[in-house]
Structures are given as C-alpha cells and as structure tokens.
Amino acid sequence: MTVIDNHDVLGSEEGLRLSEANARDFFELLKPRVMSLVVFTAFAGLILAPGEINPILGAISILCIAVGAGASGALNMWYDADIDAVMSRTAKRPIPDGRVQPREALAFGLTLSVFSVAILGLAVNWFAAGLLAFTIFFYAVIYTMWLKRSTPQNIVIGGASGAFPPMIGWACVTGGVSIDSIILFLIIFLWTPAHFWALALFKMRDYGSVGVPMMPNVAGEASTKNQIVLYTILTIAVAVAPTATGLAGIGYGIFAAVLGAIFLYCSVAVWRMPDGDEKMVPAKKMFAYSIVYLFAIFSALLADHWIGGVSKLLGAA
Ligand code: HEM
C-alpha cells in the first residue's frame, strides 16, 4: 500500500487549527524512552573524556543534548505522521492520534532544536553545538526525510545519528574529537543494525504495509539474519577496543566480552530461527537484549572509569 503524503500541513485548514494538546502529549513527541538511552551514552562520553568540566556546565550540556535529541524525535514524528498513522506500533502517537496538530509538532521540534544548539554553543562550546546541530539534521533530514523511505541501508547510514551523542558529550569537555570518542561512536553505530533489524523482523508486515524498505522486506529474512550476526560480531569487537586504547581497564574488557558472548548467542538464535516463524521469539529476545547490552556496556565503561579514579586516589594517599 502506498501512503498519502500529508506533508503540506502548514497550508491546510487542519494545520492552522490549534489542538488542545497538553504537556504530556508534547513530552511524548520527544520519544523519551528511546532518548533516555541516547542521553545516557552522551553522559558517559562527557564523564569519560579527559579533562574537567564545571558540574553546572556539565549539567547544561546533558540538558541541551537531551532537548536536542527530543527535538529531533519530534521532527521525525512530524514528518512520519502519515506512515505512523498506518502502523499498529505507532498509530497511537500524538499526531496520528489527533492530540497534537502537525504544525504544532513542527514548531515545537524546530524551536527546541534552535534553543538546544544555541544554549550549548553559548554556554559550553561551539564545536559541541555544531555536532549537536549536525546530529539533529542527520536524524530529521538525512535519515527521516531521505534514507528511511528510499533504501534498505537506511538505518546503517542513518544510525550514525544515534551514535553521535557520546561524541557530543566528549566534545563538551575537550572541544574536539579523539580515537576514544570515535570508538564510542562506533560501538553504537555497529550496534544499531542488530538492534533495529531484530525489531524489523517481527514488525516486518508493519513496515511492508507502508512501503518503507526495511531490510527484511527488501533482502528477505535469511539475508537480514546473516547481516545481524555480522554486525553483532563487529559490535563485540569494537566494544572491547577501549581496553586496547587504555580508555578502560582489563576488568571492563572481560565484562564486555561476556556481554558480547550473550549478544552473539542471541544473534545465532535469530539466525537459526526458521524463515516465516510466526512468533519470532528469538528476534524479540535479541531486540530486548540489544538495549540491555548497550546500557550495560556504557555502564561498565563508567564503572571502570570511577573505580580506576578511586584506586588512583587510594594509591596516592
Ligand atoms: C537509526 C537508528 C535506530 C532505529 C531505526 C531505532 C529504532 C527503534 C524502534 C523502532 C524502536 C521501537 C520503540 C518504539 O516504538 O518507540 C526502538 C526502541 C528502542 N531504541 Fe532504538 N533505534 C535506533 C537507534 C537507537 C539508539 C542509538 C538508541 C540508544 C542509544 C536506541 C535505544 C532504544 C531504546 C532504549 C528502545 C526501547 C524503547 C521502549 O522501551 O519503548 N535506539 N528503536
């Protein structure tokens, strides 16, 4: 089925009428559950970066990244309202549900984007602000408006937007980029296909119904499963790299390897699942574990950093 393009909302009569949306409806536009993990990885980048940041500026940095991430979610929901209305998973979102008017969501997303970037630039540094602006643009325009509906590589390339936040956190402290911040980027970048295609496998019909070319619909289940295993292996390899560069210690490396072994086990279970499986239990488990995995990897990096700091203090005493 082809969906009707309803992006000409600004000029329409419907678009000019203001709804009675409440704060909760606008909060929902920020995709708070997904963005909470995004913001956590940004926080990790900020803490792991070498050097010091004034705690108030640190808090402002995280707030700006959180607001910018939420703003990009609102712009994504504005643009995707036509397909969200058709898919069962997304039909109850504020715009398709009629609780927020498209033009309100657009104005909300644009305003928050400008404020988050400007405040980060004025209060912290313009390099980090530029990266935040680029990330919002990448998710809202490059991924949402261009790649999502045009190529099955949409989330491989578009996934970069979800991988930038730890680099932004890092840049808030150092004003630049380093090998270690690129490794943090790569962990999320390589993790995204396994995270998303696991979900796409059991939501394949949803995406098919709106003509979005997600990998399982285009390349088929078998090819998607092969690629999930491949990206899982790449993620596991890059997730132990912080031990090699000295960003984290050997304890972290062992923990990351164990988490990775479970991730690989989940991906092999998906790979062994018969094509056309009705229940898709291994894919559902893989999707759920992907979130636990990323949260645990970044938590372990933080724990390693703090434990290392305490040991140094005790050694000096
Ligand atoms: C282009 C990249 C990505 C795509 C296409 C994607 C897609 C999705 C989708 C479709 C869901 C289902 C949840 C819903 O319906 O709201 C989801 C859930 C989730 N994603 Fe991703 N994701 C991506 C990147 C990320 C990144 C970078 C993170 C965090 C660092 C993340 C964290 C999460 C979390 C925490 C959930 C669970 C939310 C819940 O419990 O409702 N995702 N993702």
Ligand SMILES: CC(C)=CCC/C(C)=C/CC/C(C)=C/COP(=O)(O)OP(=O)(O)O
């Ligand atoms: C700092 C900053 C700007 C961060 C942005 C982080 C970011 C791009 C996260 C992407 C996560 C996400 C919700 C993807 C959903 O894809 P989708 O829109 O295709 O999913 P849907 O079908 O659920 O709408």
